[in-house]
Amino acid sequence: MRARGPAVGRAPVVLLLPALLAVAFLTLPLVALLARTPWSQLADRLTSEAVLQALRLSVVTSLAAVAVVAVVGVPLAWALARLDFPGRSLVRALVIVPLVLPPVVGGVALLSAFGRRGLVGAPLDAAFGVTLPYTTAAVVVAHIFVALPFFVLSVEGALRATDREFDVVAATLGASRWTTFRTVSLPLAGPGLLAGLVLAWARALGEFGATITFAGNFPGTTRTMPNAIYVELQTDPDAALVLSVILMAVSVAVLALLRDRWFDVAVQGAVRR
Amino acid sequence: MSEPFLDAHVVVRRPGHLLDVHLEAQRGEVVAVIGPNGAGKSTLVRALAGVLPLTDGLVRCAGETWEEPGRGVRVEARRRHVGMVFQQGLLFPHLSALRNVAFGPRSRGEPRRRADEAARGWLERLGVADLAERRPAQLSGGQAQRVAVARALAGDPRLLLLDEPLSALDVGVAAALRLELARHLAGHDGVSLLVTHDALDALTLATRVLVVDDGRVAQDGPPDEVARRPATDHVARLVGLNVLRGTSEGTTVRLGDGSLLVTAVPARGEVSAGFAPSAVTLTTEEPVGSARNRWRGTVTSVVPYGASVRVHLDAVGGLIADVTPPSSARLGLTPGTTVWAAVKATEISVYGRDTGLR
Known part of the structure; x- marks a missing residue:
């Protein structure tokens, strides 16, 4: 194995060995998953109503969550990247908390807020008779809660990476901040925005702990793919394997597609244009 | 004499720095602002552009008060009609040369076709019309800076601010653009302010030289006079040129x-x-x-x-x-x-x- 850059000597075994171990550790479970999967049953399982239902629900809820995340996340990222206001670091810290919070704790927190007797949930129930928990909407809310931080951090980083002087240029050319945001900042942060969307979507698609805690696990309304895997693992491990492989395939396929199609185009666009 | 077109007393106080500069200029004047690094030249330009607030003083241009902290007056940068050329060009990397130049007119509400037409005209005047569809990354340093000048002029600015427009260019390219700039600055009917640390720029492009040192005006006069009779040793060092x-x-x-x-x-x-x-x-x-x-x-x-x-x-x-x-x-x-x-x-x-x- 050759070290990159100038030939400064052999790569030390002390570093290489743990690195290889890490790679093996990360790949082995995935290989095992593929090896154990009952491929002959794949077609049947795939078309079974339960799987299709879970898959459909997962796709719909994760995409809905990503849409909301984008609508509120971009402005938040912009504010964090471009505005100087007191307590900005506090806001950023608050945004990061769900990132490190155990998802199940997030679910409990969501229940405390939006549950039937929650801080917001109780008045909501009293005034409109609306209860959120254990509905498909709750799945989306759980997804938003865990995916938003990924997105905001990614977009904020992208916005910070674009030269703030461009804002100055745009201002001297007569552009309002809104125009500048639309026509300059956002396009320049495009690749970061896309990466953020993919990250958020992947996070939402795989979300389990907060979802099952806050939304439950009802077939058709809140049983997303991860929830279905959890159920099947206790009754029918083969089914769990098949579902896992499907989820893995969907994730990898979309990531690969985005990488090849949009990422490269977007990145080239920003760098080479 | 009538009221000067540009009447500025720029005071910007920041920890460890004080800029206190008086500047008056008539229409058509090209004022070179020269001084060592850290003298406050860029601060002066940014304050005039309105992207850096004054601590005190006032800026009046074309009969309008742009800023006067004492009276709580402050016109936003985008409403000042300034044109700015930056050292690094700072063309929007995701827009073609044409779209870059059309950005100003578009922002000020021109319909797209009229903005494009105006932009094309400016690119032509700067001799880069054939590069209209190129992105900044596909332009050489000199070409990019021409586009940047076109972009600044396309807004028909009352105050044209050039912050070291030539210093990032190769010597030969800079010389060619300096020649071109001389023409456009002479043709600009507002006030042009050219920040430079190069005596050559100051003495060849400007009708007046303002020497700024340590946040203050060290000398203000015609180029020949400043070069021949520098007020201080420091000025002599800066503008010593035949x-x-x-x-x-x-x-x-x-x-x-x-x-x-x-x-x-x-x-x-x-x-x-x-x-x-x-x-x-x-x-x-x-x-x-x-x-x-x-x-x-x-x-x-x-x-x-x-x-x-x-x-x-x-x-x-x-x-x-x-x-x-x-x-x-x-x-x-x-x-x-x-x-x-x-x-x-x-x-x-x-x-x-x-x-x-x-």
């Missing part, structure tokens, strides 16, 4: 007094010829060397200047020469001494004159 004006034909420049100046690079029309004081050699007898430009003159002043001695002569309207103290002593240089000054043609740079090349 500039002769004349009409060029091939490698010969006919100067105002009818004498001829030989240069190495051919040029045509009204030019400024510049050379450093250190390029001038002084002798007591008429020199017989390779230097083809020789003048006889009387020493008007001899002042120590850094490690050398700066000598002023009355030849060709005033020459500056830097010599070493031993040479000065050997030549017996005192005011009144008659000496010969010589400059090699290869030491002379030739530039289009500020008002010429129309």
Whole structure:
């Protein structure tokens, strides 16, 4: 194995060995998953109503969550990247908390807020008779809660990476901040925005702990793919394997597609244009 | 005299820095702001543009008060109608040259077609119309800076601010663009402010030079005067440059007094010829060397200047020469001494004159 850059000597075994171990550790479970999967049953399982239902629900809820995340996340990222206001670091810290919070704790927190007797949930129930928990909407809310931080951090980083002087240029050319945001900042942060969307979507698609805690696990309304895997693992491990492989395939396929199609185009666009 | 077109008293106080600069300018004036790094030149420009708030003072331009903290007046940068050219160009990397130039008119509400038309016109004037569809990354430094100038001018600015527009370019490219800039600055009917740390820019492009040092105006006057009679040692160091004006034909420049100046690079029309004081050699007898430009003159002043001695002569309207103290002593240089000054043609740079090349 050759070290990159100038030939400064052999790569030390002390570093290489743990690195290889890490790679093996990360790949082995995935290989095992593929090896154990009952491929002959794949077609049947795939078309079974339960799987299709879970898959459909997962796709719909994760995409809905990503849409909301984008609508509120971009402005938040912009504010964090471009505005100087007191307590900005506090806001950023608050945004990061769900990132490190155990998802199940997030679910409990969501229940405390939006549950039937929650801080917001109780008045909501009293005034409109609306209860959120254990509905498909709750799945989306759980997804938003865990995916938003990924997105905001990614977009904020992208916005910070674009030269703030461009804002100055745009201002001297007569552009309002809104125009500048639309026509300059956002396009320049495009690749970061896309990466953020993919990250958020992947996070939402795989979300389990907060979802099952806050939304439950009802077939058709809140049983997303991860929830279905959890159920099947206790009754029918083969089914769990098949579902896992499907989820893995969907994730990898979309990531690969985005990488090849949009990422490269977007990145080239920003760098080479 | 009528109220000046630009009337500014820029006071910006920041920890460890104070900028306190008075500046008045009439329509059509090109004011070079020159000074060492950290003198506050960029702060001045950004304050005038409105992207950096004044601590005190006022900015009035074209009969409008843009900023006056004492009265709580502050017009946003985007409503000031300034044009700005930055050292690094700062073209929007995701937009074509055309879209970059059309950005200003579009932001100010022009319909797309009219904005594009105007942008095309400006690209043409800057000689880069054929590059309209290119992205900034596909432009050379000089081309990009031309587009940047077009973008700044496309808004028909009342105040054109150029912050070291040539300093990031290769010498040759800078020289070509300097010539071009001279034309556009002379044609601009608002006030142009050119920030530079290059005496050559200041003396060849400007109608007035404002020397800023340590946040204050060290000198304010016509280029010739500032170059020949710098107010302080510091100014002398900054703008110490001989500039002769004349009409060029091939490698010969006919100067105002009818004498001829030989240069190495051919040029045509009204030019400024510049050379450093250190390029001038002084002798007591008429020199017989390779230097083809020789003048006889009387020493008007001899002042120590850094490690050398700066000598002023009355030849060709005033020459500056830097010599070493031993040479000065050997030549017996005192005011009144008659000496010969010589400059090699290869030491002379030739530039289009500020008002010429129309």
